[in-house]
Amino acid sequence: AMLLFSRVNEAAKYEKKVMVLDFVTPTPLGNSWGLGGTCVNVGCIPKKLMHQAALLGQALQDSRKFGWQFPEEVKHNWMTMTESVQNYIGSLNWGYRVALREKKVTYENAYGEFVQPHTVKATNKRGVEKLYTAERFLIATGERPRYLGIPGDKEYCISSDDLFSLPYCPGKTLVVGASYVALECAGFLAGLGLDVTVMVRSILLRGFDQDMANKIGEYMEEHGIKFIREFVPIKVEQIEEGTPGRLKVTAKSTKGNEVIEGEYNTVLLAIGRDACTRKIGLDKVGVKINEKTGKIPVNDMEQTNVPYIYAIGDILQDRLELTPVAIQAGRLLVQRLYGGATTKCDYVNVPTTVFTPLEYGACGYSEENAIQKFGEENIEVYHSHFWPLEWTVPSRDNNKCYAKIICNIRDNERVIGFHVLGPNAGEVTQGFAAAIKCGLTKEQLDSTIGIHPVCAEVCIRSHLPIPASVAFWDKLLETQTSEFY
Amino acid sequence: MAQRLALRRLLAGPGRALGTSAGRPSAFNVQDGGDFQERVVNSAKPVVVDFHAQWCGPCKILGPRLEKMVAKQEGKVVMAKVDIDDHTDLAIEYEVSAVPTVLAMKNGDVVDKFVGIKDEDQLEAFLKKLIGA
Numbered sequence A: 001a002m003l004l005f006s007r008v009n010e011a012a013k014y015e016k017k018v019m020v021l022d023f024v025t026p027t028p029l030g031n032s033w034g035l036g037g038t039c040v041n042v043g044c045i046p047k048k049l050m051h052q053a054a055l056l057g058q059a060l061q062d063s064r065k066f067g068w069q070f071p072e073e074v075k076h077n078w079m080t081m082t083e084s085v086q087n088y089i090g091s092l093n094w095g096y097r098v099a100l101r102e103k104k105v106t107y108e109n110a111y112g113e114f115v116q117p118h119t120v121k122a123t124n125k126r127g128v129e130k131l132y133t134a135e136r137f138l139i140a141t142g143e144r145p146r147y148l149g150i151p152g153d154k155e156y157c158i159s160s161d162d163l164f165s166l167p168y169c170p171g172k173t174l175v176v177g178a179s180y181v182a183l184e185c186a187g188f189l190a191g192l193g194l195d196v197t198v199m200v201r202s203i204l205l206r207g208f209d210q211d212m213a214n215k216i217g218e219y220m221e222e223h224g225i226k227f228i229r230e231f232v233p234i235k236v237e238q239i240e241e242g243t244p245g246r247l248k249v250t251a252k253s254t255k256g257n258e259v260i261e262g263e264y265n266t267v268l269l270a271i272g273r274d275a276c277t278r279k280i281g282l283d284k285v286g287v288k289i290n291e292k293t294g295k296i297p298v299n300d301m302e303q304t305n306v307p308y309i310y311a312i313g314d315i316l317q318d319r320l321e322l323t324p325v326a327i328q329a330g331r332l333l334v335q336r337l338y339g340g341a342t343t344k345c346d347y348v349n350v351p352t353t354v355f356t357p358l359e360y361g362a363c364g365y366s367e368e369n370a371i372q373k374f375g376e377e378n379i380e381v382y383h384s385h386f387w388p389l390e391w392t393v394p395s396r397d398n399n400k401c402y403a404k405i406i407c408n409i410r411d412n413e414r415v416i417g418f419h420v421l422g423p424n425a426g427e428v429t430q431g432f433a434a435a436i437k438c439g440l441t442k443e444q445l446d447s448t449i450g451i452h453p454v455c456a457e458v459c460i461r462s463h464l465p466i467p468a469s470v471a472f473w474d475k476l477l478e479t480q481t482s483e484f485y
Numbered sequence B: 001m002a003q004r005l006a007l008r009r010l011l012a013g014p015g016r017a018l019g020t021s022a023g024r025p026s027a028f029n030v031q032d033g034g035d036f037q038e039r040v041v042n043s044a045k046p047v048v049v050d051f052h053a054q055w056c057g058p059c060k061i062l063g064p065r066l067e068k069m070v071a072k073q074e075g076k077v078v079m080a081k082v083d084i085d086d087h088t089d090l091a092i093e094y095e096v097s098a099v100p101t102v103l104a105m106k107n108g109d110v111v112d113k114f115v116g117i118k119d120e121d122q123l124e125a126f127l128k129k130l131i132g133a
Helices: A004-012 A037-042 A046-068 A076-100 A181-191 A210-222 A323-338 A369-372 A425-437 A444-447 A456-459 B002-012 B033-041 B056-070 B088-092 B120-132
Strands: A017-023 A104-107 A112-118 A119-124 A129-133 A138-139 A143-145 A174-176 A196-200 A227-229 A231-240 A248-253 A259-264 A267-268 A273-275 A309-311 A353-354 A362-363 A381-387 A399-408 A414-421 A474-476 B027-029 B045-053 B078-083 B099-104 B109-115
Touching: A017 A112, A037 A046, A037 A076, A046 A076, A046 A444, A046 B045, A076 B088, A104 A174, A129 A425, A143 A369, A143 B027, A174 A181, A174 A381, A181 A196, A181 A353, A196 A231, A210 A227, A210 A362, A210 A399, A210 A414, A231 A259, A248 A267, A273 A414, A353 A425, A362 A425, A369 A381, A369 A399, A369 A414, A381 A425, A381 A456, A399 A444, A399 A456, A399 B033, A414 A444, A425 A456, B033 B045, B033 B078, B045 B056, B045 B120, B056 B120, B099 B120, B109 B120
Parallel strands: A017 A104, A138 A309, A174 A196, A174 A267, A196 A227, B027 B078, B045 B078
Antiparallel strands: A112 A119, A119 A129, A143 A273, A231 A248, A248 A259, A353 A362, A362 A414, A381 A399, A381 A474, A399 A414, B045 B099, B099 B109
């Protein structure tokens, strides 16, 4: 995993002998990948590239209004895109091999599992076993997509582990799930011109600000993505083999007995991910895991209940499942273990971005969590819709982009929640995350001069009246006492 | 694919052209460490070794260009191709970081090297130096 990489490079820096065991158990459909972990191979990287492919499709449409002339209808070639994406990933896999070698880290493409204290067994793809002992161990085995447990799921459905290297265009697709993985994939597939339906069991983007989640869903729906709400698949059957084939999906309502059927070329399951902690021999060394979720509880030094065994990344209980979090945690862990440092990983105010067709950047509390933690009367929410200048000429939505800032009145109107829905949301959010880390207050925000004309300036209180892209401030009355201004 | 090429070579007999203008195969794909030892390290003639990867765009340009220039040398130099993902050990042994990396080898030693794309004149000079030196 990529996290392993940052951490082992750090350890090797302190002249410790380091070994990495990285192995990808093939997907039910036989798919596998190289060194780098989920983010590099079947997560963030290919996702963002395919999201970009979809955005470029939109840009092509917009470009006509800016004077670009091209006569034919523009089509997308799945294979060209996928080959380019996989080529880039290949270069990253190789880059990590080289980096490990340069830092003199021993790398084995083998499945590691504990067999007794201080000892792991490494099994390579040919079944050859070797035993290794070490002073300390770091588990960063990550997660894999969950399957539904219904007839036909493993035989006929794909997951994100398969999607980014699919050797044929998926065609008419049913995405099952409402996670960011589901919505991001549904988003770019639709953006490439495919017929996409999302089947949602209950709410969208559980854990995220629900006001923003609903806006994301609305935007997707208004832009041609179909949603089937409050249904779960109970059976997937193959009508016809092929690349893609034809599948029949039977689904049942979560609210009653209604059963529906639908035909799709591809069914993509994105209903969650399970930690890879059940088959690595943790019982042999006494590492406690949460039996229900498979996640590993650690202290604030990323140490498990076994003092010489540490854990990083998505497998941690009560931590964020984000690549940069794992990288930072890993780097600091090694600095503490071998560099004499004491800094712990700060898991508070970690910014994140969801790359749905309308991107969503966030840092800090959701509105509902802020209300729960501080009390409705103690928070102030400032919000505004905005119309990106680039969207004016091509007549794109003028009331969908949205920014929301949540402040804690009791603490000098400190900014405790930042939410933005619009183009380049990740780029917009990154800087504000640093400001929030420094204790940004509403007053400081107000006294910051905006950059014009950019989307991010909506997050600063702007006094300039701008025709057709007015950023106006409404103060959402959360309290009964504050004044209207 | 390399196996098909070897089979065709076998069936074609010596001296028959196999898709190259010079009338003899200019480049072969290294099969494994043993093959590399035999046909590159122990080669009587000087060898250029083209380390490349499927995912590398520039490699797809350099490969055919180098093959063409090697063919022009009328058999005085041999070209070996190594896919670094298939033969990672070899690539690591020869300290390949970026691709394409081309090594000039004589009597088992690396006598010259370059990384990245070169044009035909530069390749010709590189090959002539290897043959002549």
